[in-house]
Amino acid sequence: MGFKTALYNTHQAMGGKLVDFGGWDMPLHYGSQIEEHNYVRQASGMFDVSHMTVVDVKGQDAKAYLQYLLANDVTKIEAVPGKALYSGMLNPEGGVIDDLIVYNMPQDASGAWFRTVVNCGTREKDLAWMNKIAADFKVELIERDDLAMIAIQGPKAINLTKTVVSTNRAEVIDSLKIFQGLPEGEWFIARTGYTGEDGLEIMLPNTEAEAFWKALHTAGVAACGLAARDTLRLEAGMNLYGHEMDDNVSPLAANMGWTVAWAPAERNFIGRSAIEAEKNAGPAFKLVGLVLRERGVMRAEQLVSVDGSEQKGVITSGTFSPTLGYSIALARVPVSIGKQCHVEMRGKHVLVDVVAPNFVRNGKPLI
Amino acid sequence: MSDIRKELKYLSSHEWARVEEDGTVTIGITDHAQEALGDVVFVETPEVGSRVSVGEEAGVVESVKAASDIYSLVSGEVVAVNEALADAPETVNSSPYDDGWFFRVKPDDLAELEEALDAHDYREIIESEE
Numbered sequence: 039m040g041f042k043t044a045l046y047n048t049h050q051a052m053g054g055k056l057v058d059f060g061g062w063d064m065p066l067h068y069g070s071q072i073e074e075h076n077y078v079r080q081a082s083g084m085f086d087v088s089h090m091t092v093v094d095v096k097g098q099d100a101k102a103y104l105q106y107l108l109a110n111d112v113t114k115i116e117a118v119p120g121k122a123l124y125s126g127m128l129n130p131e132g133g134v135i136d137d138l139i140v141y142n143m144p145q146d147a148s149g150a151w152f153r154t155v156v157n158c159g160t161r162e163k164d165l166a167w168m169n170k171i172a173a174d175f176k177v178e179l180i181e182r183d184d185l186a187m188i189a190i191q192g193p194k195a196i197n198l199t200k201t202v203v204s205t206n207r208a209e210v211i212d213s214l215k216i217f218q219g220l221p222e223g224e225w226f227i228a229r230t231g232y233t234g235e236d237g238l239e240i241m242l243p244n245t246e247a248e249a250f251w252k253a254l255h256t257a258g259v260a261a262c263g264l265a266a267r268d269t270l271r272l273e274a275g276m277n278l279y280g281h282e283m284d285d286n287v288s289p290l291a292a293n294m295g296w297t298v299a300w301a302p303a304e305r306n307f308i309g310r311s312a313i314e315a316e317k318n319a320g321p322a323f324k325l326v327g328l329v330l331r332e333r334g335v336m337r338a339e340q341l342v343s344v345d346g347s348e349q350k351g352v353i354t355s356g357t358f359s360p361t362l363g364y365s366i367a368l369a370r371v372p373v374s375i376g377k378q379c380h381v382e383m384r385g386k387h388v389l390v391d392v393v394a395p396n397f398v399r400n401g402k403p404l405i
Numbered sequence: 406m407s408d409i410r411k412e413l414k415y416l417s418s419h420e421w422a423r424v425e426e427d428g429t430v431t432i433g434i435t436d437h438a439q440e441a442l443g444d445v446v447f448v449e450t451p452e453v454g455s456r457v458s459v460g461e462e463a464g465v466v467e468s469v470k471a472a473s474d475i476y477s478l479v480s481g482e483v484v485a486v487n488e489a490l491a492d493a494p495e496t497v498n499s500s501p502y503d504d505g506w507f508f509r510v511k512p513d514d515l516a517e518l519e520e521a522l523d524a525h526d527y528r529e530i531i532e533s534e535e
Contacts (some may be wrong), residue, residue, distance in 0.1 A: 071469060072444045072497070265443065269469060333447050335467045337525045356447040384465075384472065 044186045044244035045251055052261055060159035064264050071265035075360045078270055079401045082192035082264035083123045084254050089158040091227045092185055092241060093168065094143075097177035097289070103154055104140060106307055107171050111299035112140060112152065119144040120220040122230055125297055127156075128309025131391055132316060134292065135167055136284040138162045139230065141219050151262040153182075155175055157279045168378060171308070176209065183371070185226075186247035190259055191237035191270070193401060196229075199238055201254040211238065234265065234274025234399050269357050270308035270364065275327065275396030281338060281354045282325060282368055288313055291370055293325035293395050313390040322328075326375060327395040328353070328367040329405060336367040343380040343387065347372040355379065362405075368395055406439035407531060410502055414478055414518050415527035416519040421502065422478035422518060425431075425509070430479050430518070434466060434497065437531045440469035445497040452487040454520045457483060457510060461518055463505060468496065478521045479512040 041061045049056060052064030065086065067074060077083045110125030120171045127135045139151040141280060156164045159347050167240050168179055190199050200208040211229075216236070219228025226241040242250060255261060268278070275293075277283060283292035289299075290313055298313065299305070330336055335358045342351030351371030359366045371379065372393075380387040396400045413421040419438035423431045423441040439445065449465040457463040464475035486508045490496060512518075522530065528532040 067443065068493075070444055072446075095502070253527075265469065333449065335446065335469075335472060340422075358467070 040089040041089070043086055044207050044247040045086045045088065048248050048251055049086065049261075050306075051353070052255075053393070054263060059264055060089065060157075062158060064089060065261075067263035067265045068261050071269065072261060072262060073245055074262035074266035075269050076317050077260040078192045078235060078262060079361055080192070080197050080264065081260070082168045082258070083260040083266065084196040084251065085191070085262050085264070085267050085400055086186075086188040086237070087189050088186040088244075088247070090187060091156045091158060091164065092182040092187070093156065094151060094180040094182060095154060095177055097147050097175070098149060098179065099175035099177050100151050103172060103175040105178045105305060106170065106175075107223045108138075108140065108247055109298045109307055109313075111305060112142065112296070114299065115140075115151070117217065118142065120214075120218045120228075122217045122219060122228065125349070126283070126294055127167070128289065128313070130305070130308055131283060132309045132312030133285040134279070134286050134287060134294070135285060135339040137277060137279055137283070137294070141228065144221065154259045160279060160345045161349075168372065180240070181397060184244060186244045186245065187241045188241060188247065188251060188254070189231055189233075190254060191231045191233040191235045193235060195235070195237035195259065198257045198259050200252065202250070202257050203387060204388045206339070207374070231277055232274075233270035234276070234396075235270075235401065269360060272355050272357050272368065273359050273361055273398035275368070275394075277368075279356060282370070287370070288316055288321065289324070290321040291323040291325065321373060322349070323351070323370050324373050324375075325368055325395050326352070327393040327397060327405075328356075328369050328379070328381065329391045329397075330367075330388065331367040332364070334383055335365045336383065336390070341382045342369050343382070344372050345361055345379075347374050349376070351379070359397060360404055361401075366397050406433070407410050407440060407526050408502070409435070409437075409531075410527050411524045413447055413502070413524065414521035414523070416476060416526075418474075418480060418520060420476055421445070421522070422521060424515065428511075428515070429484055429509050430481070430512050431506050431509045432477050434475065435460055435524070435527075436501045438473070439498045439501045442466065442473060443470045445494045448490040448494050448497065448507065450490070451483045453483050453486055454530055455483050456470060456482065457508075459520075464514070475507060479510055479515065479517045481497070481510040481512040483508050484511045488511040515517055
């Protein structure tokens, strides 16, 4: 038996198929992952993402610490309370320890502080690394395992959520720009997500999670499992740690170059010298999207052959796209790749199209 | 709890076989298999007129999650395939033993089915997997 979120009993009662996910017992689906996927694209669905790790960074060096710890620069978000930033946390060799979201939290009595959300499967190594680096800074790291997190996603998500929260919270929701989150009482409400749709991610005390989940369900928000979450994020071209990148993959080979803040040149962050050298030399690999319009499904770890390159690429994530009706994949491939390549699928070399690594946004195909 | 039908024969790789009144044998995948695979998105059946053999791959079923080879419980000539699965692969999930059948074989030797598992033995296998 694994760790249980505050919603474990609710998932069971609602018929969720519970599986091990990074040490947690999480719902994979409640019947059909494709139906759940389509519900998010067309209306609204909710996901229990309480397994993710929330770490608050407080103390007088909070900003300086994160500027050294992260490849992106929190200076970009300091002017806007609640503004969120996506970043890689790199090792000195330039590999990705984890990818995370950091929120610039409104100042309180302790001064400026930040909230980070890191992955569940990487929790232990992340905390060890963050604490190790913190030793040289005046910061305090506080893991918030008292909070549950529910993601409500889809074109109807925001309006339906507003019908089940207090007036104050509905006003906070109305005030949010995309990629911004603000506290309201003990809750933290963010207009973020991992599906390519508009929506919210709400952190709230564990003790309030079940009532909120049930209220959303009664309002018409469909319960969705992590299987639909994976096909939604893949259609949206969003990376999943351990697939598109890991400790041995550079952010430049994982379509995360845009998250590296090179300026100012004097900001020294962990991994900078390694990826700067790689950037100057020209990265050998990049992340692309692949599309197979005929029968068959591309899967992670299948090899990709590129004309004119001895080196093989690899599919990092592959699935059937419920929105498009055929298979899509993300692949890390030699930069010389053209408009087509071959994927080794079940003993056959199958010709597939190469596209930008995003497939669906706000319910609409991009390809 | 998975639905296991008494009148059918099974393989440990989760195919079932039913002997029809005309002596042909229908092949499909079990309720347990469809549940483990999740939403089925593609089914590749053998062609009508081709031959299938016990122990050799006869087709493929792909779900969002995984691909799985399909095996026949008898050797023989394929006399029919379920063409409806091309447009409605989800039928495998909703009706694995009836509308979601895969293909039908005219067996060389119906006695081959005696090697297959009965419902009781198949249940023991899937219970030991769980």
